[in-house]
Amino acid sequence: MPTPDLHAVELAETAAAAFREVFGAEPEGLWAAPGRVNLIGEHTDYNEGFVMPFALPFYAAVAVAKSETWEFHSTYGEGSTVRADALEGVEGWAAYLAGTAWALNESGYPVGPVRVAVHSDVPHGAGLSSSAALECAVLIALADLYGHEIDRAEAARIAQKAENEYVGAPTGVLDQSASLLCTEGNVMFLDCRDFSREQVPFDLAAEDLVMLVIDTQAPHRHVDGEYGARRADCEEAARRLGVPFLRDAPKDATLDDERLNRRMRHILTENDRVLETVAILKRGNVAGIGDLLTASHVSLRDDYEVSSVELDSAVDAALGAGALGARMTGGGFGGSAIALVEAAAAAKVEAAVVEAAADKGLPTPRVFFARAAAGAHRVI
Numbered sequence: 288m289p290t291p292d293l294h295a296v297e298l299a300e301t302a303a304a305a306f307r308e309v310f311g312a313e314p315e316g317l318w319a320a321p322g323r324v325n326l327i328g329e330h331t332d333y334n335e336g337f338v339m340p341f342a343l344p345f346y347a348a349v350a351v352a353k354s355e356t357w358e359f360h361s362t363y364g365e366g367s368t369v370r371a372d373a374l375e376g377v378e379g380w381a382a383y384l385a386g387t388a389w390a391l392n393e394s395g396y397p398v399g400p401v402r403v404a405v406h407s408d409v410p411h412g413a414g415l416s417s418s419a420a421l422e423c424a425v426l427i428a429l430a431d432l433y434g435h436e437i438d439r440a441e442a443a444r445i446a447q448k449a450e451n452e453y454v455g456a457p458t459g460v461l462d463q464s465a466s467l468l469c470t471e472g473n474v475m476f477l478d479c480r481d482f483s484r485e486q487v488p489f490d491l492a493a494e495d496l497v498m499l500v501i502d503t504q505a506p507h508r509h510v511d512g513e514y515g516a517r518r519a520d521c522e523e524a525a526r527r528l529g530v531p532f533l534r535d536a537p538k539d540a541t542l543d544d545e546r547l548n549r550r551m552r553h554i555l556t557e558n559d560r561v562l563e564t565v566a567i568l569k570r571g572n573v574a575g576i577g578d579l580l581t582a583s584h585v586s587l588r589d590d591y592e593v594s595s596v597e598l599d600s601a602v603d604a605a606l607g608a609g610a611l612g613a614r615m616t617g618g619g620f621g622g623s624a625i626a627l628v629e630a631a632a633a634a635k636v637e638a639a640v641v642e643a644a645a646d647k648g649l650p651t652p653r654v655f656f657a658r659a660a661a662g663a664h665r666v667i
């Protein structure tokens with residue numbers, strides 16, 4: 288078993304304490320799964336394209352034991368407990384847990400009732416995959432407790448099924464893959480078609496760089512229409528071109544529809560940008576990817592139309608203050624941006640981002656440093 292992340296251990300101990308307090312018993316084990324940022328490759332996952340996430344050192348930690356009924360406890364806010372005799376119809380935050388158990392059963396990995404206590408520090412609603420972290424933590428816990436060896440790529444698909452079919456959010460497989468498959472110190476180059484992947488070293492410190500994550504504090508929205516509408520545009524464009532997914536569209540393809548052309552251009556250029564990013568990182572030149580990050584943002588803003596005033600403000604202010612590159616990360620419509628910055632300029636960039644938000648009357652962004660952390664793992 289790989290050495291658990293120390294921060295994950297701390298979170299898991301809090302989950303264990305909550306477990307003892309709420310259920311009056313000992314958990315059988317502790318597991319943790321991280322949130323993520325996506326370095327580049329946005330909205331490409333459901334087009335069977337390329338993504339490049341890394342795990343953040345924020346985890347959903349779960350303390351779990353087998354039980355007679357389903358009992359879910361979260362320390363979030365003042366704490367809440369949900370009890371259910373069956374897996375159907377569980378709502379709210381517990382749906383991510385119940386949905387994952389349901390998806391395991393549906394996928395031929397039978398699991399029975401458990402008690403779960405969750406303690407997570409993945410920022411909620413910030414587009415940093417707090418829900419995928421929950422799903423993945425409970426998935427590896429249930430697999431361990433019920434004796435299933437599940438390949439991590441298949442596990443990502445199962446967690447995605449929970450999100451798509453149980454929770455009802457039509458997302459791709461980026462977030463769950465990131466949480467389950469990323470490794471410490473690396474950014475993962477993943478082909479969402481066949482799950483072939485490569486862990487590419489991402490050593491910011493070697494170049495005196497930092498990656499800022501800027502949580503705009505404007506909640507991102509998925510279940511409601513816009514994300515699904517982008518997916519539908521991509522499917523329609525692929526259908527009209529007669530290709531299975533936009534990943535397969537010829538570079539010079541055009542359709543008699545201006546909006547679909549822009550959607551398609553984003554996907555095709557974004558896949559190319561991921562490949563270029565991989566090539567530059569492999570040459571050991573993190574600073575060299577700055578322009579690609581910014582080009583990705585422009586494409587998401589103008590062609591894919593998934594940015595927001597808050598995200599544009601953060602990206603523009605970061606670039607204006609000297610960031611080497613900046614972009615929204617994740618689904619968009621709020622959530623978080625990332626900025627690649629020389630360490631010496633970090634304070635200046637942070638101040639500029641906060642000031643720009645204040646000038647526009649936007650919520651005060653929360654800024655922190657990212658590092659490439661470990662993927663989902665058993666803690667104890």
Ligand code: GLA
Pocket residue numbers: 325328329330331332333458459460461462617618619
């Ligand atoms: C959200 C979804 C992912 C992916 C990104 C955009 O995070 O959950 O599947 O589509 O948006 O890249």
